[in-house]
Amino acid sequence: MASYPPEAWQRLGALLRARRVALNPVFRHRVKFCEATGLGERLVFDLELAKRTNFRPEVKVLLERGYQLAPGSIDRTLAAGGHALEVIEEQGELGVMDVPADPGLVMIPVSPDMPEDQREELRRWGIQMARYLEERSQGDVKPE
16 A cells, blocks of 8 residues: 655545535535445545545545546545546536635546546646646746
8 A cells, every 4th residue: 555645645635625515515514425425424534634544445446436536546646746636527528627725736527438548648737737836826936
């Protein structure tokens, strides 16, 4: 099991909280999300607040299904520093959604049938964009 820095887990948690609400505004309440997905409240709480960082692979699969994420996206997000999250949209449309709470985070909706090479290209772009936005919010990059 790979080990990731605490900051990556915290960014992942922020992305997942935003994703939960993006799925359905009523999911602002974690309990409603858990009731709808069958995920445990403590599990979701620990993940979203980075209270726990040791999840078995089969648990990650359940979490990815609950949050409607591309398979394997939790580990890929953590490996990328927690900057970008692949989500599956029913419509299969592509787009990027900024997470207002933290300018260093980006959600990347992907089509379920998108080829892996295109997903990888989109993932790299999302990570670059998230890092740029994070640097800009810290004043390291001047807006043009």
